[in-house]
Amino acid sequence: MIQFDHLSKEYYGILAVKDLTAGIQDGEIFGLLGPNGAGKSTTILMLVGLIEPSAGCCRIDGVEVATNPISVKQQIGYMPEDVGFYPMLTAEENLTYFARLFRMDSRDYKKRITDLLSLTGLDGVTKPVGGYSKGMRQRLGLANALLNDPAVIILDEPTANLDPQGVADYRRIISGVAREGKTVFVSSHILSEVSRVCTSIGLLSKGQLIAQGKWEDLSRELRVGDNIGITISIETRDPMPEFSDADLVSVHYSEDRKSATLVAHTDISDSVIDSCALARVRLHGIHRKGASLEDLFLSYYENSGVPQNG
């Protein structure tokens, strides 16, 4: 079980993580969602013992990470975002080095490495890792995270560089390890990816956990499937007008304010056209669609009162 207990981290006077308290049960696949700069990676670095919290603590199976980093590291597998290996060594040599750091027996790790390279589709690749694509390095990172057969697997943006086949393989592997009763902690800003593999999620914004729970509960709360997304674009140099409607959930403007995405409980297209006409702004286009998960989470963030930076 993973526990965060009033966890905070301050960098040079700026709070990257603020009073994070959460619990993740054994066998769960937990997705930590948030835009860039939300504090996901900082949370993970504290969880794997690479940085010390400014306040609070995190525990894995009741063991505090900051005070017992080595015993915690024996139990976890970690894949950092944009994972890096020793470029002069082959995949097998890299994994052998890390297996030795885990004090694994040579007979055990040789078989384990062969199995993992096969699992991640890297068997038979003999060139040094320096010649790998980002996707191949990501696959090797996943193999490394599973090397010591850990009880807890922590993955930071695991699908960022994977091709569709790689993403499919990743989902299959993660689902497999979760079925073995292992806990998986995934950080991502790709909501659709998290929604496909995770059983529970947490929403992080500006270092604060603004929602946590089962995926089904949160999607019900966000009325996924009930909402409608309207994307409008304008031609004029005038700024986008302000919209107001009782059914309007959120408005997300583009940086140049030439387009906007609105999420509403009902189709408010007529109201939007009226607002534009009233402001003498000529509409270039208006598109209606079912609101995407990203749209809904943006609205969730905005409604939570936490300003966005991503």
Add this chain to the structure above:
Amino acid sequence: MADPGVIVIAKKEFFDHLRSRKFLLLLGILTIIACMGLLSGVSEYRENVKWYNEMQKYPSQDDDSPVSSYLKLKPSVLVVFCNTCQLLSVTGGILGIAMGFDLLTKEKESRSLKLLLAHPAYRDEVINGKALGGIAAIALALGIVLAALLGILLVMSILPDAAECGIILLVFAITFLYIFTFFALSLLMSVLCGESGKALIYSLFIFLVLGSLVPAIVSSPLVMDPVIGQKPEMSQAIIDQMMDLAELPKNQVRTQNRTELQVGTLNREEWDRYNRQLREHGNRELGLKEIQYLISPTENYKKITTCLTSPTWTRIVLYSTRGESLVQKIDNQGRRIWVSIDYNPKIDYDLSGILALISGNLITLLAFPLVFFGLAYASFMKMDIR
């Protein structure tokens, strides 16, 4: 039984060095330069032997005089390593920097450091392992260089005796310490800098400052003259009287413990004053040089290895700054000793005597890598991993 983390890391680092083209290239250059230094030293040694053999044809009547004792000394093989050490003071420092400057920056650049530290290895195991791997690679490199040099000596039928072999090993141990100094410096830069290029530039800059700039500044008249003053000049009266004395062979007498110049016919008071001023100037100069050795590991290394390997005349020049003139002679037990021919009491300068004289330099040479590595260690332990 699995190896502890520090050994796992050290082994990887050691083999990384051996596989690195940079290391192999520098090892090749180091070996070639050391061999070139040795060959020039061999020429000097052969000249010394030739001169020694010539001198043996003219036996001295005054067997106990310093000059006579000096002539009885067979030239030491150690002289062949003198030039090598001078050359190693540059190439060795560069080798040390080349081996250490990217040890951590390349891990930062390849983003493998975060992954490494997420494994069950303490931070001190990581930095100690990297240092141990580097130490083993430096030791191997010096072992190869030493084997090459001894091989050349054997081919040239020049065989050092057991005592000389001991000094050669000592010189290489000191060379190892010297290379490790710059290895530790570049390791520190590697911890502090985010990029290998910056770490290399800063390391080379500090190497140049400590190795060339500081000695040049300290020994420049701009610094020397205000600090130690002008060297006292001999008065014309003394010069004239000495010229007269030179024509009188009986003015050189011998006492039981030292040989000294009979100055009976000189103005003793003036002579003593001149000598006192000369000695005070020498001591001030020595004090300034000691500061230089304290700041510059390169100058310090040069002094130590010169003391251990240089021909006799160099040692005399070296120690003359102490206000003493020294020569080597054979004592009653057949040991090679150093004797002061100045006004100081007799001083024995065998190996232990020389080591005692340069003990301060040895401590300073040991302090440099300890300080650099200590700073690298402390910085790495506090380093932010993001």
